[in-house]
Amino acid sequence: MTDPFAESPPAEGPGESRPEQVAASLYRNHLYAARHLADLACELEKAVEGTPDAEVLRQHRAYVSGAILSAAAFLEASINELYLEVQDLGLNGGRGGRRRVLAVPAHFWSDAARPPVLHKYQLVLVVADAEPFDESRPPFRDADGLIALRDALVHGRPDWRDQHGRRQNLERRLRAKFAHNQLSSPADPEFPDRLLGAGCATWTVRVAERFSDEFCHRMAIPARGAGT
Numbered sequence: 001m002t003d004p005f006a007e008s009p010p011a012e013g014p015g016e017s018r019p020e021q022v023a024a025s026l027y028r029n030h031l032y033a034a035r036h037l038a039d040l041a042c043e044l045e046k047a048v049e050g051t052p053d054a055e056v057l058r059q060h061r062a063y064v065s066g067a068i069l070s071a072a073a074f075l076e077a078s079i080n081e082l083y084l085e086v087q088d089l090g091l092n093g094g095r096g097g098r099r100r101v102l103a104v105p106a107h108f109w110s111d112a113a114r115p116p117v118l119h120k121y122q123l124v125l126v127v128a129d130a131e132p133f134d135e136s137r138p139p140f141r142d143a144d145g146l147i148a149l150r151d152a153l154v155h156g157r158p159d160w161r162d163q164h165g166r167r168q169n170l171e172r173r174l175r176a177k178f179a180h181n182q183l184s185s186p187a188d189p190e191f192p193d194r195l196l197g198a199g200c201a202t203w204t205v206r207v208a209e210r211f212s213d214e215f216c217h218r219m220a221i222p223a224r225g226a227g228t
Contacts, residue, residue, distance in 0.1 A: 027077035031208060031225060034070035037063045038201035045182040045198045052183050060183055061192075065153055067201035071208040072150035075143065076117045078212060078224050079124070086124075118143055121215050130218045143211040145174055146204050152191065171195060178203040 041063035048056060118133075118140065125132045133140035151157075152170055159169050171190040181197025188194050209225050216223045 025081055027074055027081055027224065030070045030074035030077055031205070034067045034074060034201075034205045034208065037067040037070060038198065038205050041067065041198040041201045048183060057183060060181075061196060064181075064196045064198065064201045068146070068149055068153060068196075068204050071204040072117075072147055074208050075146075075212065079117065079120045082124070082224075083120070117147060121211075125215070125218055128219055130220075133214075139207065139211040139214050142177070142207045145170075145177070146207050149174065149200075149204070174200075 041060060044056070044060050044063065052060070122132045122135075124130075135141065135144070148170055174195060175190065178199035179197065180194045180199065184193045184197065186194075212225060213223050
């Protein structure tokens with residue numbers, strides 16, 4: 001079985017294979033896709049001279065949107081797969097010295113899979129007796145901005161209400177985080193035209209990986225990024 005707490009996978013003997021709880025682990029592929037699409041957006045912005053035509057703008061928007069969606073998918077797929085791996089370890093038994101997270105009944109993980117994606121990370125940290133994120137500071141706040149940006153792409157609404165009922169504006173929240181789209185003009189609307197550029201795509205990849213790495217550090221488990 002996949003062991004998210006192991007420093008390295010156990011050796012396999014001749015003709016042996018380790019059973020997998022997750023049929024196909026895809027979370028690293030999402031991060032790789034996000035990084036690849038962000039790089040393509042950067043290359044396109046550097047290559048275009050003058051006013052881009054409509055096809056170039058569509059291609060560029062596809063790269064940037066794809067990077068954002070893939071970075072958010074990495075965060076969600078990673079924690080969902082970790083839930084499945086931990087549940088499998090809890091049901092089948094694991095080696096000693098595990099964190100208290102392995103003693104949680106399996107039904108908890110099914111119930112816990114329902115909150116928003118970043119709250120799943122917080123739940124795991126609390127159950128594991130690890131320090132949860134301060135939600136008002138990076139990297140949690142930046143990751144929350146990434147999820148809000150993803151939601152704006154999917155739902156078409158660049159504003160929302162926070163837990164206190166206050167309206168939050170995506171443009172105001174993100175405009176100082178990265179350089180604006182080099183293919184846009186000052187006359188274009190801030191969202192989506194000026195925000196959705198290579199700077200935004202690169203920022204989402206960095207935010208997703210930093211949040212994931214910090215989570216793994218707090219959990220004392222190996223990093224779950226694309227390079228691991």
